[in-house]
Amino acid sequence: MNTRSTRRLLATGAIAALALAGTTACAPGQQNADGDVELTWWHNGTGEPLNGFWQSVADEFEAANPGVTVTIEAVQNEELQRTKIPNALRGSNPPDLFQQWGGGELAAQVEAGRVMDISDEVGPELDSIGGSVAGWQVDGKTYGLPFSLGIEGFWYNKALFADAGIEGTPTTLDELDDAIDKLKDADITPVVVGAGDKWPAAHYWYNFALKSCSPDTLKTAAVDLDFSDSCFVDAGDDLEAFLETEPFQEGFLATSAQKGATSSAGLLANGKAGMELMGHWNPGQMMGLTEDGKGLGDDLGWFNFPAIPGSSGDATAALGGGDGFSCSVQAPPECVDLLKYISSVDVQTRFAETGAGLPVTAGAEAGVSDPNMQALLEGRNNATYVQLWLDTSYGPTVGGAMNDAIANMFAGQASSKDIVKAMNDAAATQ
Known part of the structure; x- marks a missing residue:
C-alpha cells in the first residue's frame, strides 16, 4: 500500500477509535468493553494467491484502524455458497463480511432481512464501479460490492x-x-x-x-x-x-x-x-x-x-459474472469501512496484479497486464449495463x-x- 493511502487510512482509523471509546460490552462483531471491534470475514479464496492476498488486506485494515481485529475464514466455494453462508444467515451469529455472488441469491437474502443496505455509505464507490454493481443491487438499493467481474x-x-x-x-x-x-x-x-x-x-x-x-x-x-x-x-x-x-x-x-x-x-x-x-x-x-x-x-x-x-x-x-462481498444486517459500521477499502483503487490494482480476476474499480486497470484481459476489461468498462x-x-x-x-x-x-x-x-x- 502506498504511503498516502496508509496515512489516509490511519487518520480515519484514529478518528474511528476515538469515537468508539467508552462503549459498553457487546457480542462478537461489535464493540467490546474496551471499545474494540472484531470483524469476521468469510471468503472462498482457499488457495493462493487469493488466500494470502486477502490476509494482507485484513492486516492492512487492522493497522490503519487501531482497535479493530479481522478474523478470516477461507472456505471451499461450493460449501461456502450452498451450505455455510445460507445456514449462518438463518442463525443468530452470521459473519460480518461474507462472499456475495449477487443475483437471485442476494434477492432472497434481502427479502429475509439478512443483508445490510449500504446504499448511503458507498456513493463514491458506486461512481467508481459503475454498471458492474448491478448484480449486487435489489430494487435500486445496494447490498454489496463486487471486487471482480468478468464478461463473455x-x-x-x-x-x-x-x-x-x-x-x-x-x-x-x-x-x-x-x-x-x-x-x-x-x-x-x-x-x-x-x-x-x-x-x-x-x-x-x-x-x-x-x-x-x-x-x-x-x-x-x-x-x-x-x-x-x-x-x-x-x-x-x-x-x-x-x-x-x-x-x-x-x-x-x-x-x-x-x-x-x-x-x-x-x-x-x-x-x-x-x-x-x-x-x-x-x-x-x-x-x-x-x-x-x-x-x-x-x-x-x-x-x-x-x-x-x-x-x-x-x-x-x-453478460458476465463475478464475486463480491456483503455485510450481514447486524454487522458494525467497520464492516462497511472494510468493504470500501477492498474497493479502493490501491487494493483493486494489487488484486488485478495477482491474476485472480478483473478489478471493478476505475483506476485499477494498471494491474491488468495481459492483452486479452485488457481487451476484456475495456469491453466491460464500456458496458453501461452488466447482467449476471x-x-x-x-x-x-x-x-x-x-x-x-x-x-x-x-x-x-x-x-x-x-x-x-x-x-x-x-x-x-x-
Missing part, C-alpha cells in the same frame, strides 16, 4: 478472420451473420460450441435476451421471475433463426466445452475454427489445450456479443428449467415459446 463475448482467431476477408469485428447481428458466411466460403468452421455440456448453448439465449430486452425489463424479471415480456420470446426467435444458419461445427450437440483438444475451446485454440462464445476464463483454458501451452497467442481477439438493431436491448450491455449469468440471476429452479429448454431448442425439440413457458412454470413452483 466471442473469442476469435484474428488470422482466420483475415484469411476469410473479414475486416474489423461484428457489431450487429447482421454483421455476425455476414462474418459466418465469409468463414464458410473460406472453408473455415465459423463457430464452435460445447453444447454437450448444455450451459454453453444456454449462453446464446442469454445473450439474445440481453440484446433484446431493456435493462429495466431484465432487472424486473430477476426480482419478480415474470417472463411475460415479449422480448423473451424474441430472444428465442432470434436464436432459432441463428441456428438455421448452421454456424457450428459438426457434432456440436455432443461436444464438450473445455476437455481436450476436440472440445470447443480446444478446436479454437488449435486453429480449427473462427470463434467461440465464452467467458473471461477462456484464454487461460485454451493455453492448456495446445501442445506449446500458448493457445492462439497473438492471434486471439475478443468482441462483445453484437447488438440487435431495432430491439429494446442496450447495444453496449454485457441468467441462471445465477434467476436461481437454480428457474435457471435449470431454462437451460434444459434451451438445450432442447438446440436439438430442434423446442420453440421460443417453450423456453419462456418452462421458465414461468418453474417460477410458479417457488
Whole structure:
C-alpha cells in the first residue's frame, strides 16, 4: 500500500477509535468493553494467491484502524455458497463480511432481512464501479460490492478472420451473420460450441435476451421471475433463426466445452475454427489445450456479443459474472469501512496484479497486464449495463428449467415459446 493511502487510512482509523471509546460490552462483531471491534470475514479464496492476498488486506485494515481485529475464514466455494453462508444467515451469529455472488441469491437474502443496505455509505464507490454493481443491487438499493467481474463475448482467431476477408469485428447481428458466411466460403468452421455440456448453448439465449430486452425489463424479471415480456420470446426467435444458419461445427450437440483438444475451446485454440462464445476464463483454458501451452497467442481477439438493431436491448450491455462481498444486517459500521477499502483503487490494482480476476474499480486497470484481459476489461468498462449469468440471476429452479429448454431448442425439440413457458412454470413452483 502506498504511503498516502496508509496515512489516509490511519487518520480515519484514529478518528474511528476515538469515537468508539467508552462503549459498553457487546457480542462478537461489535464493540467490546474496551471499545474494540472484531470483524469476521468469510471468503472462498482457499488457495493462493487469493488466500494470502486477502490476509494482507485484513492486516492492512487492522493497522490503519487501531482497535479493530479481522478474523478470516477461507472456505471451499461450493460449501461456502450452498451450505455455510445460507445456514449462518438463518442463525443468530452470521459473519460480518461474507462472499456475495449477487443475483437471485442476494434477492432472497434481502427479502429475509439478512443483508445490510449500504446504499448511503458507498456513493463514491458506486461512481467508481459503475454498471458492474448491478448484480449486487435489489430494487435500486445496494447490498454489496463486487471486487471482480468478468464478461463473455466471442473469442476469435484474428488470422482466420483475415484469411476469410473479414475486416474489423461484428457489431450487429447482421454483421455476425455476414462474418459466418465469409468463414464458410473460406472453408473455415465459423463457430464452435460445447453444447454437450448444455450451459454453453444456454449462453446464446442469454445473450439474445440481453440484446433484446431493456435493462429495466431484465432487472424486473430477476426480482419478480415474470417472463411475460415479449422480448423473451424474441430472444428465442432470434436464436432459432441463428441456428438455421448452421454456424457450428459438426457434432456440436455432443461436444464438450473445455476437455481436450476436440472440445470447443480446444478446436479454437488449435486453429480449427473462427470463434467461440465464452467467458473471461477462456484464454487461460485454451493455453492448456495446445501442445506449446500458448493457445492462439497473438492471434486471439475478443468482441462483445453484437447488438440487435431495432430491439429494446442496450447495444453496449454485457453478460458476465463475478464475486463480491456483503455485510450481514447486524454487522458494525467497520464492516462497511472494510468493504470500501477492498474497493479502493490501491487494493483493486494489487488484486488485478495477482491474476485472480478483473478489478471493478476505475483506476485499477494498471494491474491488468495481459492483452486479452485488457481487451476484456475495456469491453466491460464500456458496458453501461452488466447482467449476471441468467441462471445465477434467476436461481437454480428457474435457471435449470431454462437451460434444459434451451438445450432442447438446440436439438430442434423446442420453440421460443417453450423456453419462456418452462421458465414461468418453474417460477410458479417457488
